[in-house]
Amino acid sequence: xxxxxxxxxxxxxxxxxxxxxxxxxxxxxxxxxxxxxxxxxxxxxxxxxxxxxxxxxxxxxxxxxxxxxxxxxxxxxxxxxx
Amino acid sequence: xxxxxxxxxxxxxxxxxxxxxxxxxxxxxxxxxxxxxxxxxxxxxxxxxxxxxxxxxxxxxxxxxxxxxxxxxxxxxxxxxxxxxxxxxxxxxxxxxxxxxxxxxxxxxxxxxxxxxxxxxxxxxxxxxxxxxxxxxxxxxxxxxxxxx
Numbered sequence: 001x002x003x004x005x006x007x008x009x010x011x012x013x014x015x016x017x018x019x020x021x022x023x024x025x026x027x028x029x030x031x032x033x034x035x036x037x038x039x040x041x042x043x044x045x046x047x048x049x050x051x052x053x054x055x056x057x058x059x060x061x062x063x064x065x066x067x068x069x070x071x072x073x074x075x076x077x078x079x080x081x082x
Numbered sequence: 083x084x085x086x087x088x089x090x091x092x093x094x095x096x097x098x099x100x101x102x103x104x105x106x107x108x109x110x111x112x113x114x115x116x117x118x119x120x121x122x123x124x125x126x127x128x129x130x131x132x133x134x135x136x137x138x139x140x141x142x143x144x145x146x147x148x149x150x151x152x153x154x155x156x157x158x159x160x161x162x163x164x165x166x167x168x169x170x171x172x173x174x175x176x177x178x179x180x181x182x183x184x185x186x187x188x189x190x191x192x193x194x195x196x197x198x199x200x201x202x203x204x205x206x207x208x209x210x211x212x213x214x215x216x217x218x219x220x221x222x223x224x225x226x227x228x229x230x231x
Contacts, residue, residue, distance in 0.1 A: 026229065035139035042224030048141050 010073040011049045015040065018062045018069060033057045083132045091129055095122050141223055149215040157208050164200060168192070 019029055026040040035054065042048035043058075050058065059066040099122050106114035130136075171192060192200070220226070 034137070035141070036137050038225060038227070039139050039141040041227050041229050042141060044229075045224055045227050047222070047224030047227060048144075051140055054140055 012046070012071045012073055013043060014069055014071075015058060016044050018064070022062060029058075029061065032061055083129065083134065085133055085135045088129060088133045088136075092126055095126060098122070145216065145219045145223055145225070148219045149212055152215040152219075153208065153211045156211055157204075160207055161204060164204065168197075 015029075019026070024032075026037045026044075030037040030040045033054070034057075039048065039050075043050055055066055055070050059069045062069060099118055102118040103115050106112065106118070
């Protein structure tokens with residue numbers, strides 16, 4: 001489900017996939033980057049779009065580029081504009 | 083300090099505050115209740131900083147921020163409307179056919195008791211608005227989402 005950045009632009013993420021690949025629970029990831037488990041859950045479910053700082057911290061934790069974890073949904077944006 | 087200890091201390095402060103309020107009402111010492119309230123809130127803020135197991139992350143900060151902004155946006159309108167009414171009462175200078183006007187609308191000035199009720203109403207409105215908006219934004223930003231984990 002696409003999240004809302006507050007500007008009406010959708011954002012997707014693959015945190016759940018990366019967590020599974022790294023064998024991490026939401027609690028583990030939350031503790032590692034200094035947020036609550038509820039925040040990780042909200043981001044995964046697309047209810048909350050993290051700040052750039054938090055997005056970088058998450059992707060750095062998985063040792064990947066930010067765009068591998070977070071994707072900007074251009075298609076949905078085009079639909080919005082139309 | 084642990085979170086539960088903090089809540090326990092807050093409960094004790096609230097009880098002490100209640101006792102002071104009652105005492106100040108009985109003795110008609112308004113200043114005592116006001117000073118006690120300010121001191122109590124100051125103590126709670128100081129203790130809150132010592133709590134180690136409450137994580138204030140950006141999502142919770144955003145929920146508080148959004149709830150505060152929306153509360154302010156609604157509350158200031160209610161506050162301004164009531165203040166305008168109060169200012170009109172204070173000024174009370176009808177320029178059109180003053181004699182007739184005063185006959186039709188005898189001057190009514192809000193007494194201190196009524197002003198107190200209005201203040202209480204505004205205070206309750208502010209609290210209800212904040213709690214309501216907080217619940218709304220907490221829900222919006224996934225506070226009650228459940229997961230398989």
